[in-house]
Amino acid sequence: MNGQVHIHPWEKRWIQFSIVLLVTFMLAVGVSAFAFGFQVPAPERQVDPNTVALEGPFANPGLRELAPGKYEVYILSQIWSFVPNEIRIPAGSTVTFYVTSKDVQHGFLIQGTNINVQVVPGYVSTLTHRFDKPGTYLFVCTEYCGIGHQGMYGRLIVEER
């Protein structure tokens, strides 16, 4: 007895294993956020779904150029379409998406990107993505929203510079 705390060897192993797990998860979160650009799609602001289509930016949804190569797009979701359902940008553009719904819950996913967010009435969902590769990217509704759900999609067209 020299006053040291005795830890059973197995217990010590489990403590070490837990620390390794913690460090691994922290690295995974860090790499996905900074290397792969994963974003947490947090609701950006609240809106009134009854009036969102009548006033403010969603009354006139669409693409706006903020600066050369920098865009924002307001997309209104409704049963069973996105407004607008076609967006054209030059390659190399960074686009911030603001999406809301004026009726039921929808989803918004752009194929081939990290953009994938729930669209809940009363909230504006926001994600940003840089489009370097020219082509046509489909965006689709990912939440079952009724009989016309499978027809709820649009196109984002990235044009050659």
Ligand code: CUA
């Ligand atoms: Cu909107 Cu499914």
